[in-house]
Amino acid sequence: MMPSPRASRIALPVTLLLLAGLMVASLGVGDLRLGPARIWAGLWHHDELAATILWQIRLPRLLVAMLVGAALAASGLVMQAYFRNSLASPGLLGVSSGGAAGAVVAIGAGWVSRSLLVLPAAAIAGALLATGAVLILARRGASTERLLLAGVALNALLGAVTSYVLSNFTLSYERNAQILFWLLGGLEDRTWEHGAIALPIVGAAALLWPLGRPMDLLSLGALEAQSLGVDVRRLRRWLLVLATVLTALATAVAGTVGFVGLIVPHVLRLLVGPEHRRLVPLSLIGGAAFVVACDLLGRAAGGLRVGIVTSLVGGPFFLWMLRRQA
Amino acid sequence: MNALDLIGVSVPNRLHDVSLTLAPGTLVGLVGPNGSGKSTLLQIAAGLLPGGGAVRWSDRPLGDIPVLDRGRAAAWVPQEAHFEFGFSVRSVVAQGRFAHGDDDRGIEQVLSRLDLLGLADRPVNRLSGGERHRVLLARALATEAPLQLWDEPLAALDVRHALEVLVLADEIKRAGRTLLLSLHDLRLAHCLDMVVILHEGRLRAAGLPTAVLTPALLREVFGVRAEIAPGLVLKLP
Incomplete structure (x- = not known):
């Protein structure tokens, strides 16, 4: 079936529209419910209580959620085109785990207090290492089995690094919460500082924008794309760097939030077809909407972490996809 | 001016010191047993595989031609047509216009020429092997490239479409373009201007089909005994 025009x-x-609606809901829902009128008043400081809640808690959380969602979905889209495999995504391939491990090592070593840039830099380094390992383990155009097995191994290894560092360098009473944050992902207590760390996601997304058309050609074969006039080596290098940086920044502020990069591009592809000129902007917006929605669900369920919600939605979805592929 | 020059082209263990020159407006067949280096030679000629020696298109060294210009100068059709994503037939063919700034010129004519208009909106990953191959040929034609390099374009096609592709190849050649295509069915060699025989990665012979495809050489290269016998002859109506 082709998607309808x-x-x-x-x-x-x-x-x-969906994203706008979810944004309003995300700002309104919480211990103190705010209607659209009170949100408006709070944004302009006409209502001090609402202003405090919005500016201190809900707006930074919303910003981080949107940036994380956009980054992970776009990253998944890029990896699927790169590996020519609709099951590739930052979570399954272990790139998210690499970012988390990098971030945690920086925290454990006590480097984070030196500069705001340390945490994202460490996450990017970790994610790049994981990307490199995937490339070596699973070559281009790799079979689904090879890709997923490489991801399983990397996720286990990097998860162990994260747990080891946290259990050795953090005080025991905060240890469990920290491990959970990095391994399961969360948006609790996110501040404007986290928003600032994640802000380069906007720049990376802008760089991705014009690559939609060459990605179409690449997703049907590297040699074919090269023969049609795409500078494949350069394109691939850019795509890998962008996908890795997007995932790393998202992971640096929210831990490993799984399945976003798998579900969002896949659903959008079913709806509008595989053309990347459409999918790049849609994945950015759709990814933001999906994570904001999952965060809302988690909050409605009494404070479930966003990573747990995305996994609860994504796990069954992934199994359904595997069944469809088989 | 030559359309294609290969000068002492080599790839370790696959191709040894192959030199070949094609004039514009010729239809050239590349034959040889499995593993003789036909696909490798086509990829080298298309500038897709690094190797020793030199490649020139229209007397220009390949290294001097920017990647985007290459997309307009030569088209390559792979032996296997694998599509992971469900692009429509029309949009895959339109990829042939990438190096022309995606102007979509001539797409409908190419679709019609390869009998694909009825399939134009179908997802390409749901087509049969032969249909997918026709899509790749259409994409190569859409480039309007003067040098066309086709790897086994006929192997997956039914007999009518295979004959139609040969007629098409002849038209392209008459329009002054150059085609190098690998093929296995030596009975089709009479359509060609020139046959190049590869054997164990070396150029064994090149020339007119009647001059090259001799029983002695066929026996040496393919290990078969050639006989000319009347049999079933298939032609387009």
């Missing part, structure tokens, strides 16, 4: 046309406005 109508679905393709309305997808962008619908996704934007």
